[in-house]
Amino acid sequence: MADILIIGAGVTGCAVARVLSRYEANITVIDRGADIAEGASKANSGIVHAGFDAKPGTLKAKLNVDGAKMYPALCEELGVPYSQPGALVIGFTEEDRATLENLVRQAELNDVPGCRLVEREEILKMEPNTNPEVLCALYAPTSGLTSPYEMTFALADHAAVNGVKFELGEEVQGVAKGSDGKWHVTTSKGERVCDILVNCAGVGSANIHNMMNSETLQIIDRRGQYYLMDRMAKLPFTMTMFQCPTKMGKGVLVSPTVHGNLLLGPSAEDIPDELDTSTTADGLKFVLDKSRLTWPQASPRGTITNFSGIRAHEAKGDFVIGAVKDQENAYETVGIESPGLSAAPAIGEMLGTQIAEEMGLAKKAEIVPAIKRRKPFHEMNTEERAAAVAENPLYGNLVCRCEVVTEAEIRDAIRRPVGATTIDGVKRRTRAGMGRCQGGFCSPRVAEILCEELGISMLEVTKCGGESKLLVSSIHDAMKKEGC
Amino acid sequence: MNKRLVDVLVIGAGPAGLAAAIAAKEDGIDNLLVLEREHNPGGILRQCIHNGFGLHRFKEELTGPEYAQRDIDKAKEMGIEIQTDTTVLSVDGENHLVTCVSSKHGVELIEAKSIILAMGCRERPRGALGTPGTRCAGIYSAGTAQKFVNLEGYMPGKRVVILGSGDIGLIMARRMTLQGAKVLACVELMPFSSGLNRNIVQCLNDYDIPLYLSHTVVDIKGRERLTGVTVAKVDANRQPIPGSEIEFDCDTLLLSVGLIPENELSEGAGVKLSPLTSGAEVDDVLQTNIPGVFACGNVLHVHDLVDHVSNESFKAGHAAAAYAKGLLERGETIAVRDGDGVRGTVPQFIRKGVSEEVDLMFRPSGVFRGATCIVTCGDKEIARKKAMIFTPGEMAVVKLKPEIVAALDGPVTVKIERS
Ligand SMILES: Cc1cc2nc3c(=O)[nH]c(=O)nc-3n(C[C@H](O)[C@H](O)[C@H](O)COP(=O)(O)OP(=O)(O)OC[C@H]3O[C@@H](n4cnc5c(N)ncnc54)[C@H](O)[C@@H]3O)c2cc1C
Numbered sequence A: 001m002a003d004i005l006i007i008g009a010g011v012t013g014c015a016v017a018r019v020l021s022r023y024e025a026n027i028t029v030i031d032r033g034a035d036i037a038e039g040a041s042k043a044n045s046g047i048v049h050a051g052f053d054a055k056p057g058t059l060k061a062k063l064n065v066d067g068a069k070m071y072p073a074l075c076e077e078l079g080v081p082y083s084q085p086g087a088l089v090i091g092f093t094e095e096d097r098a099t100l101e102n103l104v105r106q107a108e109l110n111d112v113p114g115c116r117l118v119e120r121e122e123i124l125k126m127e128p129n130t131n132p133e134v135l136c137a138l139y140a141p142t143s144g145l146t147s148p149y150e151m152t153f154a155l156a157d158h159a160a161v162n163g164v165k166f167e168l169g170e171e172v173q174g175v176a177k178g179s180d181g182k183w184h185v186t187t188s189k190g191e192r193v194c195d196i197l198v199n200c201a202g203v204g205s206a207n208i209h210n211m212m213n214s215e216t217l218q219i220i221d222r223r224g225q226y227y228l229m230d231r232m233a234k235l236p237f238t239m240t241m242f243q244c245p246t247k248m249g250k251g252v253l254v255s256p257t258v259h260g261n262l263l264l265g266p267s268a269e270d271i272p273d274e275l276d277t278s279t280t281a282d283g284l285k286f287v288l289d290k291s292r293l294t295w296p297q298a299s300p301r302g303t304i305t306n307f308s309g310i311r312a313h314e315a316k317g318d319f320v321i322g323a324v325k326d327q328e329n330a331y332e333t334v335g336i337e338s339p340g341l342s343a344a345p346a347i348g349e350m351l352g353t354q355i356a357e358e359m360g361l362a363k364k365a366e367i368v369p370a371i372k373r374r375k376p377f378h379e380m381n382t383e384e385r386a387a388a389v390a391e392n393p394l395y396g397n398l399v400c401r402c403e404v405v406t407e408a409e410i411r412d413a414i415r416r417p418v419g420a421t422t423i424d425g426v427k428r429r430t431r432a433g434m435g436r437c438q439g440g441f442c443s444p445r446v447a448e449i450l451c452e453e454l455g456i457s458m459l460e461v462t463k464c465g466g467e468s469k470l471l472v473s474s475i476h477d478a479m480k481k482e483g484c
Numbered sequence B: 001m002n003k004r005l006v007d008v009l010v011i012g013a014g015p016a017g018l019a020a021a022i023a024a025k026e027d028g029i030d031n032l033l034v035l036e037r038e039h040n041p042g043g044i045l046r047q048c049i050h051n052g053f054g055l056h057r058f059k060e061e062l063t064g065p066e067y068a069q070r071d072i073d074k075a076k077e078m079g080i081e082i083q084t085d086t087t088v089l090s091v092d093g094e095n096h097l098v099t100c101v102s103s104k105h106g107v108e109l110i111e112a113k114s115i116i117l118a119m120g121c122r123e124r125p126r127g128a129l130g131t132p133g134t135r136c137a138g139i140y141s142a143g144t145a146q147k148f149v150n151l152e153g154y155m156p157g158k159r160v161v162i163l164g165s166g167d168i169g170l171i172m173a174r175r176m177t178l179q180g181a182k183v184l185a186c187v188e189l190m191p192f193s194s195g196l197n198r199n200i201v202q203c204l205n206d207y208d209i210p211l212y213l214s215h216t217v218v219d220i221k222g223r224e225r226l227t228g229v230t231v232a233k234v235d236a237n238r239q240p241i242p243g244s245e246i247e248f249d250c251d252t253l254l255l256s257v258g259l260i261p262e263n264e265l266s267e268g269a270g271v272k273l274s275p276l277t278s279g280a281e282v283d284d285v286l287q288t289n290i291p292g293v294f295a296c297g298n299v300l301h302v303h304d305l306v307d308h309v310s311n312e313s314f315k316a317g318h319a320a321a322a323y324a325k326g327l328l329e330r331g332e333t334i335a336v337r338d339g340d341g342v343r344g345t346v347p348q349f350i351r352k353g354v355s356e357e358v359d360l361m362f363r364p365s366g367v368f369r370g371a372t373c374i375v376t377c378g379d380k381e382i383a384r385k386k387a388m389i390f391t392p393g394e395m396a397v398v399k400l401k402p403e404i405v406a407a408l409d410g411p412v413t414v415k416i417e418r419s
């Protein structure tokens, strides 16, 4: 059986792995992060774009539209939250109107259903909190929302139950074809040898491409910063509110998230360090100022957190997907910036199938067709909750009060096929610590449960792997040493 | 699903809930239930192992756990039922129906004649501040650090900067120092501390920990674990002044930047909240806008002295007992308003025509030295209180005598006048 190594456990790598898991092969996914989805796939807008934005004829356009069509059924199959509130792209000037008219034409060419231009009166009827100076807008009824990291976890879990192995905290540093015709991959932990290499390394993908090919690619690291607001009694918008796109991207949006928070952002700044996901005073100010154009009342009040993600922008602009030129047994996805999340299911099918066909992989006789996830306690009604506790008493122990997450769910997140090993891992899988107190109350208890499940000590618990330890010493041990 | 009927239901077994339950029981309420999410009653006091509690109520200096234990013992002695490990999930205010869950009893429905909200408060996290920088490990709210150190026995770091001068932060400055950590600075945005003066003296000054007033943290560094923070001076509009930056090399940032009453349940129940206190609006017996629903302790407004919490909560307990017996009339009320220098006076209303003593509690909106708090009703002055200092860090209390309360005929205003 062929050994396949996929570099990068973001939504792209996991989507490819899931498709390949239907075939006979030994598949391993490695990532330098301590968890899957530690790159762009955890920090983006979470919009399943309708597909009007990408230039007709590009891979971005095709895969966005194909991917978006797959989302509703895939989310149902994998138990990932999804909704389709629609979107408005708003314009304020005649110049904007021309841009929007062009988007409507693109929508037709890209085969995006239902897009049309709407005027001020209709906009204010649809979304009364829109800046009243708005002139016109593109209305896209099929624009959707999802939870990007939950999608990535679910794709990974599904791949894992069908045999894919995940190796985390391991960085690829070099790639070379050996005299044995196999790929020899140097990593932070040693050497890995495989028959087929698949590079889905996000911001790191051009580096890895350039190790294999003299026709180099270049990734520009383009950071986007956000404000995430607390859930409120009534969100100011039900749809995703875009502004007219510019050459730096889709601009700042104001949108509900699939979980009912409000998201403002992202900024767009080219930065020198592909790992620098810090936020800056200037970046946050930019987001707030721009948001006010859409929503004059925007203010930092009610902020739960700020975060940022980094787009892997390929200098030529389009996705680069397929076999690595002039190399055998090597495939890649490079420059998977937005709409990469929307496109991921389609990228997975396209590249996964291409690899299977070209490499002559045989279909497995049987696979686990879907993974069904249990409804979160938070979303259950009283009867469902009563039934859940009756079946598993750990549902009766509430750990995260803000997001209403129980001990049963936290243990389950750690026991999942690709389970959580860190505080952040538990947070993204369960929402424990994502609410308004940001883990102040529940993190000590989550840490204890991680210790029990993983057989580690409190001093080994990390926020997100590596040196991100929560605690530095035990007072009792220190006292024992001093003979108290 | 089980459904239980009780006369008085108390949510939360911190000092507020315990005092309220004791008062209700004293008034002859036997069908009384206290629900507590944690495994032990006592609330936040369980982790406050320093002393300084109870000076007013018991006339001695107790630690937090000792203070709580007195009420726990008393409640036990009186036969009050406290069901721990049980989280209230929702309160239906109109029907007085509470849904709670525990691993032992599953989901339970409880219908209560009176409900007392005593859920305490939570700390404001980093996100609420919008401080830029990385999102690494090593940033804790002071109360979380206190829980790690005092209840779990672990140190969260070795070199510490504290942002905010709230009491928990000050207490933790001393605690971490005693435990061998180096506390480099306590940084406060405002030109004054938000903590009790005695804590500034006993927790910072005594350990030579510098307090930087009118300063804030403007950058947080460190990819995995915190490696440092940048502190800058702020101008009169609280904006950082370029060029005033100081770099601190630290592995821990503790936040003590405010407490927020925990009112999700109250909001869900339809209780009207005050934007100033973030707690319920109540009358002089702590009754909310929903008849038979009362609030007391930190869920009502953030206190700095537990003695005041207990006092307030006794009152709520007695009133809840009276309501359960059908003895609490809900007639007309008189509004209490904030005047100059005053923020968030509790109670917001006083029942008309009752002759009972009323404590008006509020936070001064700034620092006033040698000033006087004056309470008026129309043109008439009805109470005054002089103080060496009024500061936002210390809740002020002014008493209205029963005969004064009985004679109120219009809105009451509380203000601070500089002399
Ligand atoms: C601010 C922002 C907003 C966005 N909004 C949207 C949106 O609303 N809708 C949408 O469809 N798309 C959006 N996107 C795009 C979308 O997030 C990405 O296209 C998608 O997440 C890319 O997934 P990926 O798996 O290719 O990359 P990543 O998720 O970045 O995964 C790549 C992985 O490779 C690993 N890696 C890199 N180098 C190495 C190495 N040398 N060794 C080992 N591992 C390595 C990284 O750790 C990482 O986990 C947005 C992106 C950003 C940044």
Ligand SMILES: Cc1cc2nc3c(=O)[nH]c(=O)nc-3n(C[C@H](O)[C@H](O)[C@H](O)COP(=O)(O)OP(=O)(O)OC[C@H]3O[C@@H](n4cnc5c(N)ncnc54)[C@H](O)[C@@H]3O)c2cc1C
Pocket (backbone or CB within 6 Å): B011, B012, B013, B014, B015, B016, B017, B035, B036, B037, B038, B041, B042, B043, B044, B045, B048, B051, B052, B053, B054, B086, B087, B088, B089, B118, B119, B120, B121, B143, B146, B167, B168, B171, B262, B265, B296, B297, B298, B299, B303, B304, B305, B306, B307, B309
């Ligand atoms: C660090 C710190 C230092 C302090 N220092 C002093 C001092 O030196 N001197 C002094 O006099 N005072 C001090 N105080 C103040 C005093 O301790 C508090 O004001 C007092 O504990 C508040 O009591 P409470 O009952 O309102 O809230 P809490 O003590 O917070 O109790 C609330 C209880 O309700 C429970 N609860 C909440 N929601 C639910 C639910 N949904 N279902 C079931 N149960 C629920 C909680 O688990 C908790 O046990 C300090 C406070 C702190 C935090």
